[in-house]
Amino acid sequence: MSRAFNFCAGPATLPEAVLKQAQDEMLDWRGSGMSVMEMSHRSEAFIEIAETAEQDLRELAGISDDYAVLFMQGGASSQFSAIPLNLLGDRTGADYINTGIWSKKAIAEAARYADVNVAASSSDQGFSTVPDPSTWNTRADAAYLHYTPNETIGGVEYDFIPECGDVPLVADLSSTILSRPLDVSRFGLIYAGAQKNIGPSGLVVIIVRKDLLGKARPETPTMLNYQVIADNGSMYNTPATYSWYLAGLVFKWLKEQGGVAAMGELNERKARKLYDFIDANEFYANPVDPRYRSWMNVPFTLADEALNADFLKGADERGLLNLKGHRSVGGMRASLYNAMPEAGVDALIDYMASFARERG
Numbered sequence: 411m412s413r414a415f416n417f418c419a420g421p422a423t424l425p426e427a428v429l430k431q432a433q434d435e436m437l438d439w440r441g442s443g444m445s446v447m448e449m450s451h452r453s454e455a456f457i458e459i460a461e462t463a464e465q466d467l468r469e470l471a472g473i474s475d476d477y478a479v480l481f482m483q484g485g486a487s488s489q490f491s492a493i494p495l496n497l498l499g500d501r502t503g504a505d506y507i508n509t510g511i512w513s514k515k516a517i518a519e520a521a522r523y524a525d526v527n528v529a530a531s532s533s534d535q536g537f538s539t540v541p542d543p544s545t546w547n548t549r550a551d552a553a554y555l556h557y558t559p560n561e562t563i564g565g566v567e568y569d570f571i572p573e574c575g576d577v578p579l580v581a582d583l584s585s586t587i588l589s590r591p592l593d594v595s596r597f598g599l600i601y602a603g604a605q606k607n608i609g610p611s612g613l614v615v616i617i618v619r620k621d622l623l624g625k626a627r628p629e630t631p632t633m634l635n636y637q638v639i640a641d642n643g644s645m646y647n648t649p650a651t652y653s654w655y656l657a658g659l660v661f662k663w664l665k666e667q668g669g670v671a672a673m674g675e676l677n678e679r680k681a682r683k684l685y686d687f688i689d690a691n692e693f694y695a696n697p698v699d700p701r702y703r704s705w706m707n708v709p710f711t712l713a714d715e716a717l718n719a720d721f722l723k724g725a726d727e728r729g730l731l732n733l734k735g736h737r738s739v740g741g742m743r744a745s746l747y748n749a750m751p752e753a754g755v756d757a758l759i760d761y762m763a764s765f766a767r768e769r770g
């Protein structure tokens with residue numbers, strides 16, 4: 411059996427070396443006589459797995475001791491409500507930038523708890539760009555400013571970190587975390603669902619500046635209270651142990667690859683190859699403002715939509731899987747996360763070229 415190139419937006423492809431290691435360790439983790447899945451989360455073995463994963467993530471992302479790292483559950487979407495509940499404190503207002511579907515979901519959930527000000531939106535541009543920061547209508551007394559550095563569905567990625575003075579910056583980094591170097595110290599809180607660049611779905615990683623802890627509203631569910639989760643080493647209840655372990659294997663793998671600097675170079679090269687090909691070939695198009703094209707998620711359309719099904723069928727036959735675009739935007743989307751090798755992008759471009767030649 412050979413592995414396909416899986417371009418799924420999430421759950422997404424994982425490094426083959428990681429899956430093999432998990433396979434090797436499945437029945438007996440390092441002489442413990444059991445699978446990680448069967449271990450007590452209070453056992454010495456699991457504590458070591460958990461602490462090593464956190465340590466490796468701290469090294470990879472350059473996270474200082476000023477920040478707590480939390481391994482929570484419920485995916486990134488659970489954080490859409492956890493963030494206002496924990497960070498509003500004695501304030502009522504929160505600012506959000508709307509650049510697409512994930513921003514909108516975060517805004518809708520926050521509006522249940524906060525006076526939400528959408529400080530800028532690219533909705534008039536069909537969410538194909540990032541609004542010029544000089545036009546942002548942010549408030550100096552907002553509890554935080556939330557934005558979505560990479561819109562996974564629209565394929566729009568910021569190439570800058572917003573400036574917001576003393577207002578804590580909150581980022582949904584689900585689909586771009588660890589894909590390139592990032593100055594964590596600029597953020598109040600970073601969160602990321604694991605199933606794009608980290609590991610299995612369900613797990614969500616939160617990196618939060620410690621001075622922002624301890625302000626949760628009284629009605630905050632205990633399981634969403636960052637202070638409680640931090641005080642308990644992310645083990646207030648039974649954590650997602652196996653996902654945490656797998657995330658740890660991915661972090662080790664990333665370190666072996668040369669860390670986020672090396673990933674950034676590789677990811678830029680992969681994305682550039684694909685965009686260059688799309689721009690040079692009349693049969694394909696990408697609608698995003700070139701400056702803000704995502705390195706992780708590349709949406710594209712065919713000149714003749716009637717050929718979409720044939721394109722996908724031919725791709726499947728070549729082991730190029732899950733290229734169908736999100737149901738809300740149609741067309742195609744190739745997700746090129748860390749674990750997608752450059753050979754996968756080359757194979758995709760070969761196929762796209764031959765399809766355009768034969769059918770375009």
Ligand SMILES: *Cc1c(COP(=O)(O)O)cnc(C)c1O
Nearest residue numbers: 485486487512562582584585603
């Ligand atoms: C996938 C994704 C989410 C949702 O993640 P879940 O784990 O399914 O809740 C949120 N934000 C962004 C940017 C995403 O890519």
